[in-house]
Amino acid sequence: MKLLDLFKSRSRYFYAIVYVVSIISSVANIGLLILINDIIRQQYTGEHFNVNYIASFIGLLVVSFATSAYFQRSLVSITNEIMCEMELSIIQKVRKATYASFEKLGYEKLYSAFADTQIVSNIPGAIINVFTAVITIVCALVYIFFTSPMSGVFLFVLMILFLVIYIVNDSKNAQNMEEVRDLQDEYYGHLREFLMAFRQIKISGIRNNAIYNKHLLRNRNDTKQIKTRLYQKYAINELFGTYSWFLLLGVVIFILPWLLGITIIQVTTLVTTIIFLIAPLGKVMTFIPSYNRFKIAINRINRIEKLLIVDAKPILEKTVHDSFQTIRFENISYQYGGNEQGAFTLRIPELTLNRNEITFITGGNGSGKTTFINILTGLYRPDSGRIFIDDNEIDWQQYAQFCNNMSVIFSDHHLFRHNYDEHDLSEANTELHRLVKKKNLEKVFKVDSNKIDVNLSKGQQKRTALILSLLEEKSMVILDEWAAEQDPFNKNEFYSQWIFDIKSSGRMLLAITHDDEHYAKADRIIKFKNGGVAEDIRNQELSYDC
Numbered sequence: 001m002k003l004l005d006l007f008k009s010r011s012r013y014f015y016a017i018v019y020v021v022s023i024i025s026s027v028a029n030i031g032l033l034i035l036i037n038d039i040i041r042q043q044y045t046g047e048h049f050n051v052n053y054i055a056s057f058i059g060l061l062v063v064s065f066a067t068s069a070y071f072q073r074s075l076v077s078i079t080n081e082i083m084c085e086m087e088l089s090i091i092q093k094v095r096k097a098t099y100a101s102f103e104k105l106g107y108e109k110l111y112s113a114f115a116d117t118q119i120v121s122n123i124p125g126a127i128i129n130v131f132t133a134v135i136t137i138v139c140a141l142v143y144i145f146f147t148s149p150m151s152g153v154f155l156f157v158l159m160i161l162f163l164v165i166y167i168v169n170d171s172k173n174a175q176n177m178e179e180v181r182d183l184q185d186e187y188y189g190h191l192r193e194f195l196m197a198f199r200q201i202k203i204s205g206i207r208n209n210a211i212y213n214k215h216l217l218r219n220r221n222d223t224k225q226i227k228t229r230l231y232q233k234y235a236i237n238e239l240f241g242t243y244s245w246f247l248l249l250g251v252v253i254f255i256l257p258w259l260l261g262i263t264i265i266q267v268t269t270l271v272t273t274i275i276f277l278i279a280p281l282g283k284v285m286t287f288i289p290s291y292n293r294f295k296i297a298i299n300r301i302n303r304i305e306k307l308l309i310v311d312a313k314p315i316l317e318k319t320v321h322d323s324f325q326t327i328r329f330e331n332i333s334y335q336y337g338g339n340e341q342g343a344f345t346l347r348i349p350e351l352t353l354n355r356n357e358i359t360f361i362t363g364g365n366g367s368g369k370t371t372f373i374n375i376l377t378g379l380y381r382p383d384s385g386r387i388f389i390d391d392n393e394i395d396w397q398q399y400a401q402f403c404n405n406m407s408v409i410f411s412d413h414h415l416f417r418h419n420y421d422e423h424d425l426s427e428a429n430t431e432l433h434r435l436v437k438k439k440n441l442e443k444v445f446k447v448d449s450n451k452i453d454v455n456l457s458k459g460q461q462k463r464t465a466l467i468l469s470l471l472e473e474k475s476m477v478i479l480d481e482w483a484a485e486q487d488p489f490n491k492n493e494f495y496s497q498w499i500f501d502i503k504s505s506g507r508m509l510l511a512i513t514h515d516d517e518h519y520a521k522a523d524r525i526i527k528f529k530n531g532g533v534a535e536d537i538r539n540q541e542l543s544y545d546c
């Protein structure tokens with residue numbers, strides 16, 4: 001994302017109008033200033049009061065107010081539009097990103113990126129504001145030069161000097177700001193674990209104290225110290241900015257009349273003009289620290305966007321090739337973290353999965369079962385290898401589309417409260433109610449305004465997930481340790497009935513399981529070991545000994 005991209009949400013025509021209006025507003029303000037000074041001059045010199053000044057004063061006031069109001073309304077709308085666009089753009093990037101890049105990035109950085117959008121969305125407004133301020137400053141300086149050219153040179157040089165001192169001081173603070181943002185990422189990481197795993201935190205005093213004292217407290221204290229130092233420096237710099245105006249006024253009142261011999265009327269004009277300049281110059285000065293914050297926020301969003309790799313897998317609503325019979329993998333390999341030494345590698349020289357089979361995937365912890373499921377479901381793209389559907393080789397993009405045929409229940413499955421799958425959850429859906437009854441959830445399965453009640457036990461949640469998965473009517477059902485949380489009755493139902501129901505509905509069933517007493521129910525058992533298939537046993541050979 002570049003700075004210019006932020007302005008794309010509106011046409012050039014819109015910005016042209018905003019800039020023209022801001023120029024009119026600045027000129028009207030300067031007109032008011034000149035008018036006020038002229039009235040003061042008239043009173044000093046005792047000239048006859050010109051009644052046209054009242055009409056001009058009211059006219060300029062109306063123009064200034066109307067243009068400023070239009071200008072401010074435009075800034076508010078553009079800021080909110082940009083924020084909305086940026087938030088949606090990050091969400092779009094995330095939803096199109098590969099799972100591996102998402103996993104690597106982590107939640108904390110994404111939360112920070114969303115916080116950064118708030119900062120970045122203020123950029124166009126701030127730039128337009130500075131533009132208006134600069135126009136006003138230029139007009140006011142011309143007026144000063146017109147009033148007394150030598151005073152103009154003197155004051156201009158002083159203003160530039162004060163501005164340079166302010167900018168130099170401010171740029172020293174930028175690095176500390178980066179440090180604060182890094183601490184913020186770390187803080188979100190700990191806070192997330194603190195809130196998500198509150199039960200585990202609550203149960204253990206050691207853990208509770210450690211996460212608080214060694215991480216949250218330390219992080220907040222470090223942040224407090226850096227921020228206090230940083231904001232104190234900012235505050236002193238701001239004070240310097242404010243007091244430099246008093247210095248300028250002092251120069252006009254005490255030095256210029258003595259040095260350049262300017263009259264009392266010129267002094268009055270210069271004093272009112274300098275007071276008038278405080279607001280626009282203040283805007284330019286506050287833009288400088290904001291600009292550093294903008295730069296940091298844009299860089300961070302860009303870094304995060306770069307890390308989110310776009311997936312070849314299109315977001316499809318329709319399934320493709322759902323009449324397939326086999327999926328064959330040849331020489332598939334996948335290594336975590338690229339080619340990092342010691343990183344786990346999954347290697348599958350040859351493996352064919354058949355639609356008409358109930359396949360159980362087994363193996364010890366860390367043997368590669370979930371990694372394989374992530375490849376099978378298109379979440380991980382293998383580093384090498386070939387994939388065939390019914391003996392037709394397909395490329396990764398086609399395979400990624402094919403994965404839309406799969407319905408997966410992960411071991412740490414999240415049961416959505418909202419009906420994102422747009423299932424028919426009404427009384428009229430007889431299949432839903434048949435499944436609810438069959439899965440022994442009649443008493444607890446509740447739907448309220450199309451939302452599913454997820455306040456269920458773990459086993460009940462998994463059974464609800466299974467019902468919803470079957471309603472998806474995908475041709476493959478993949479279950480990662482689904483039965484682990486089921487009570488003996490439901491586990492038995494699963495292995496003696498439900499898996500056969502799934503098979504007889506024409507779906508392929510693939511289940512990761514450690515329930516060795518039920519291995520005989522499968523048509524086939526594939527055992528993983530050290531990142532490869534160690535055994536591949538068919539039903540007939542099921543003297544399988546785990």
Ligand SMILES: Nc1ncnc2c1ncn2[C@@H]1O[C@H](COP(=O)(O)OP(=O)(O)OP(=O)(O)O)[C@@H](O)[C@H]1O
Nearest residue numbers: 103336337344363364365366367368369370371372
């Ligand atoms: N995101 C990851 N980044 C790096 N390494 C990983 C990642 N996920 C898993 N691994 C490593 O890959 C190996 C295989 O993990 P995998 O989750 O596939 O095992 P598993 O057979 O499903 O184990 P379990 O039965 O415990 O679920 C493990 O050694 C693990 O350390």
